[in-house]
Amino acid sequence: xxxxxxxxxxxxxxxxxxxxxxxxxxxxxxxxxxxxxxxxxxxxxxxxxxxxxxxxxxxxxxxxxxxxxxxxxxxxxxxxxxxxxxxxxxxxxxxxxxxxxxxxxxxxxxxxxxxxxxxxxxxxxxxxxxxxxxxxxxxxxxxxxxxxxxxxxxxxxxxxxxxxxxxxxxxxxxxxxxxxxxxxxxxxxxxxxxxxxxxxxxxxxxxxxxxxxxxxxxxxxxxxxxxxxxxxxxxxxxxxxxxxxxxxxxxxxxxxxxxxxxxxxxx
Amino acid sequence: xxxxxxxxxxxxxxxxxxxxxxxxxxxxxxxxxxxxxxxxxxxxxxxxxxxxxxxxxxxxxxxxxxxxxxxxxxxxxxxxxxxxxxxxxxxxxxxxxxxxxxxxxxxxxxxxxxxxxxxxxxxxxxxxxxxxxxxxxxxxxxxxxxxxxxxxxxxxxxxxxxxxxxxxxxxxxxxxxxxxxxxxxxxxxxxxxxxxxxxxxxxxxxxxxxxxxxxxxxxxxxxxxxxxxxxxxxxxxxxxxxxxxxxxxxxxxxxxxxxxxxxxxxxxxxxxxxxxxxxxxxxxxxxxxxxxxxxxxxxxxxxxxxxxxxxxxxxxxxxxxxxxxxxxxxxxxxxxxxxxxxxxxxxxxxxxxx
Numbered sequence: 001x002x003x004x005x006x007x008x009x010x011x012x013x014x015x016x017x018x019x020x021x022x023x024x025x026x027x028x029x030x031x032x033x034x035x036x037x038x039x040x041x042x043x044x045x046x047x048x049x050x051x052x053x054x055x056x057x058x059x060x061x062x063x064x065x066x067x068x069x070x071x072x073x074x075x076x077x078x079x080x081x082x083x084x085x086x087x088x089x090x091x092x093x094x095x096x097x098x099x100x101x102x103x104x105x106x107x108x109x110x111x112x113x114x115x116x117x118x119x120x121x122x123x124x125x126x127x128x129x130x131x132x133x134x135x136x137x138x139x140x141x142x143x144x145x146x147x148x149x150x151x152x153x154x155x156x157x158x159x160x161x162x163x164x165x166x167x168x169x170x171x172x173x174x175x176x177x178x179x180x181x182x183x184x185x186x187x188x189x190x191x192x193x194x195x196x197x198x199x200x201x202x203x204x205x206x207x208x209x210x211x212x213x214x215x216x217x218x219x220x221x222x223x224x225x226x227x228x229x230x231x232x233x234x235x236x237x238x239x240x241x242x243x244x245x246x247x248x249x250x251x252x253x254x255x256x257x258x259x260x261x262x263x264x265x266x267x
Numbered sequence: 268x269x270x271x272x273x274x275x276x277x278x279x280x281x282x283x284x285x286x287x288x289x290x291x292x293x294x295x296x297x298x299x300x301x302x303x304x305x306x307x308x309x310x311x312x313x314x315x316x317x318x319x320x321x322x323x324x325x326x327x328x329x330x331x332x333x334x335x336x337x338x339x340x341x342x343x344x345x346x347x348x349x350x351x352x353x354x355x356x357x358x359x360x361x362x363x364x365x366x367x368x369x370x371x372x373x374x375x376x377x378x379x380x381x382x383x384x385x386x387x388x389x390x391x392x393x394x395x396x397x398x399x400x401x402x403x404x405x406x407x408x409x410x411x412x413x414x415x416x417x418x419x420x421x422x423x424x425x426x427x428x429x430x431x432x433x434x435x436x437x438x439x440x441x442x443x444x445x446x447x448x449x450x451x452x453x454x455x456x457x458x459x460x461x462x463x464x465x466x467x468x469x470x471x472x473x474x475x476x477x478x479x480x481x482x483x484x485x486x487x488x489x490x491x492x493x494x495x496x497x498x499x500x501x502x503x504x505x506x507x508x509x510x511x512x513x514x515x516x517x518x519x520x521x522x523x524x525x526x527x528x529x530x531x532x533x534x535x536x537x538x539x540x541x542x543x544x545x546x547x548x549x550x551x552x553x554x555x556x557x558x559x560x561x562x563x564x565x566x567x568x569x570x571x572x573x574x575x576x577x578x579x580x581x582x583x584x585x586x587x588x589x590x591x592x593x594x595x596x597x598x599x600x601x602x603x604x605x606x607x608x609x610x611x612x613x614x615x616x617x618x619x620x621x
Contacts, residue, residue, distance in 0.1 A: 050528035079280070159353035162320055165414075167367035168422065177370070179358040 040234035068145025128210030148190035173253025275326035301469035308460035346419030361399035553603035
């Protein structure tokens with residue numbers, strides 16, 4: 001009896017907190033019909049926001065994947081002074097409010113910031129421009145690949161890598177043929193979490209972007225703008241699209257399991 | 268290919284504790300050497316240093332008289348088999364075995380067909396025909412061990428280093444793979460170093476046994492010499508069950524503290540003074556009573572049979588000691604008047620004397 005109560009309560013809670021919001025978003029978006037909803041997406045500012053979000057996410061995901069793998073590898077396989085500290089540092093973006101991190105970038109690269117005037121002289125714009133948005137997104141999404149890959153690397157141990165080295169493999173060969181295939185599940189998971197987070201980041205990006213429609217507005221910022229301008233169909237359509245993109249990224253995480261299960265059924 | 272280790276010292280990282288304490292070792296071409304010792308003696312550390320997996324604080328490793336400075340120098344010339352096999356789980360058996368050839372630079376890499384042929388050869392040599400397409404997870408422990416061995420041998424190394432390779436196998440597989448490994452060593456003309464904590468395994472398979480303790484080599488000898496002339500009490504004890512008797516040498520005779528032990532003549536050169544006699548349980552005999560009047564003060568109670576010996580326990584004063592007799596000569600009850608330990612080795616301050 002208690003089991004069913006707990007079971008029922010957890011489902012109710014999940015439905016209420018996790019399923020209702022996306023459902024509401026979708027209903028609001030389709031309030032005036034599908035055609036009206038889709039029409040809002042052809043607005044140039046909306047299209048620019050979608051493209052900017054995709055571009056920023058791709059750059060952030062690629063860079064954070066490469067450096068995340070290397071950082072995890074160094075943290076797991078070597079013991080060196082300052083290792084503990086580095087491990088804590090990697091988790092910093094998880095605990096710091098994104099707004100604060102955005103402010104730090106402004107402090108560094110803004111017009112009144114430390115390096116702002118210097119960069120201005122060379123005509124390099126970081127604050128209130130795309131590079132700033134990328135930096136802010138990089139910071140916020142940094143921990144995901146490192147944190148998902150590290151525990152699996154820990155379990156993997158060094159033996160297989162040592163065996164590869166003794167067989168004559170060089171550094172990159174070991175990484176590519178031995179280490180990475182061993183952690184591919186966790187890596188995929190980390191990459192997709194990074195993607196989902198990069199797509200949706202609001203706080204840090206909001207501070208550094210300057211909200212220039214058609215130029216430095218990402219999807220989340222554009223949604224806010226539309227909503228504040230009482231364009232609720234456009235706002236909710238964009239929100240539904242963003243939610244759909246992030247959710248497909250998260251759903252893809254379980255793809256390897258499905259594939260494995262399918263293969264097992266065949267075998 | 269001969270291996271020479273010269274004055275190797277390795278400290279535990281960040282401390283002054285010596286994992287290897289001035290270790291020197293010569294392994295001639297074609298030898299099969301076993302490194303034995305208790306856990307923490309430095310066997311695996313020494314093997315890893317020879318392979319170049321861990322650095323050393325001083326000393327050198329020479330392969331055919333040429334110093335090896337990094338793992339790269341050794342790549343492809345030394346095969347190493349890890350205790351837990353360390354196979355690549357995402358690769359098939361064939362890919363695992365071919366790994367050392369696949370990673371060669373383009374100019375040196377054999378053609379695809381040549382690699383496939385080599386893999387087939389090795390699969391056959393390891394009695395793993397038809398297993399090339401499987402993944403390691405589908406294999407048994409013994410099969411994985413042989414895949415690891417095949418992978419280590421793929422590049423045709425002349426040296427094989429084995430770190431407790433039978434540790435995870437069940438006793439029956441263990442015994443068969445042991446003999447098979449020795450045959451492989453002889454057929455391929457390898458130079459092999461095997462690390463094991465099982466002294467029986469070492470005695471059975473190796474030409475030479477190197478006994479280590481606390482990072483130092485205690486003795487390096489053939490199994491026979493090791494049995495006849497163990498350098499220290501520790502070696503004597505480590506190689507098999509041993510019973511020790513404290514006593515004193517007086518006028519060329521060892522007189523044990525225990526009154527039921529018969530005195531015996533010691534070799535020339537053993538001076539008078541306190542001494543420890545150590546003997547294997549199967550080397551002792553019990554003196555039968557010479558006449559009816561003799562008091563039977565020794566009783567040995569049977570405790571089962573093993574390897575052609577009947578085991579007994581013998582009450583000797585305060586302590587109980589093991590005592591073996593060949594099955595043919597064994598009676599249900601063994602009794603006598605005194606214990607003869609004339610075949611004991613004698614030690615002073617832990618070192619063999621005489």
